[in-house]
Amino acid sequence: MKLLNRLLTVTFLSLSTIGVAFSQGALPPNAAASVNGMIISNDAVEQGIQAALAQGQKDSPELRKAIVGKLIDISLLAQQAERDGLANSDKANRQLAFIRQSYLADLELSTYVANNPVTDADVQAEYDREIASLGPQGMVVEYKVSDIAVATEADAQAALARIKKGESFDKVAKSVSLAPNKVQGGAVGWVQAGQTLPQIAAVLTTLPKGQVSPAPIQMPQGWYLIKLEDKRTTKPPAFEQAKTPIRNALLQRKQFEFLSQLRKNANIAVQ
Missing domain, CATH: 3.10.50.40 (Chitinase A; domain 3)
Known part of the structure; x- marks a missing residue:
């Protein structure tokens, strides 16, 4: 499975849960594995599973085992990179800064959506508006x-x-x-x-x-x-059929409007 690149992102975003050293022996409760004393958390494995599911893969014991195996490989490579002095290279710092920025962007957007949810009333109002706009033929x-x-x-x-x-x-x-x-x-x-x-x-x-x-x-x-x-x-779908796509469309619209406002208030220069 070609999970390495995607799981690299998961791993770097989960350094607080993966990169914790423990003495050898029994693993702590939230640990999926240990690599030279560095813990791979169950949370990191779950993030990898969700990324794989988003790519159309099926959840299964085999998928979970494969993700744990990839995270072990990544941990081994990361530890070797530390030993080889690559962790503080300009290239590594640039990439880590980009990953951090991408994570913060996703976090900000999800926080905005959580604080400005699409309500059931919003969905009903949008459905009513769309139905009213269809005209006499109602198609x-x-x-x-x-x-x-x-x-x-x-x-x-x-x-x-x-x-x-x-x-x-x-x-x-x-x-x-x-x-x-x-x-x-x-x-x-x-x-x-x-x-x-x-x-x-x-x-x-x-x-x-x-x-x-x-x-x-x-x-x-x-x-x-x-x-x-x-x-x-x-014919237009009944409200129960339409409410999920309408909610998704309204959510996407909120995100777009939020980003548009940020762009409007920013000083952006492009080469």
Whole structure:
């Protein structure tokens, strides 16, 4: 399993739980393993499992054993790096600073969402608004979408160039996308335009079926390419069916608005 890179991040973000030295002997209650007296915590293993599940893998005893094995390998390599004097190199410090910044960004966003939750009343109001906007025919347009998410515009342009040369969207998504749905070739499924952010909706509603967005779409978390796989008109779902995607869309909108406000108040210079 290609878990090493992802688990490296998990490990560095869990130094407080992994990098604790204990004398040899019985392991403490929250320990999954010990490597030369350095504890690998059950919490770190659980983080690795959640990362694997997000990539589409199935939870199983074999997966857990594999993750513990990878964490042991990582601990051994990290300890050897310490012995080799690599821990304080410029390269290591830059990478560790980036990992710390990424972790703090995720923590800030999750804290903001926890302090500004999407309420049941918000979901009901959005559902009522969407139903009222359908007009006398009362039908909704749904789009079957696939996407590719990458870190930079250059990466997105390179992916788009491959697609224009004839590679399938599915193949390119599996090759370069950073999103968990890369294992499904970027498949998102059926969505309504109102369930996506404005930048995506503006492109999605104008794409012909089977086509890919003509240019990369900039989002707060990266750059996207989208493909409209199919399009259909259908009756609106009942509230119970719609409330989960509506809640997710409202949550995504809150995150986008929060990031947009931070950008607006910041002094940003780009080369």
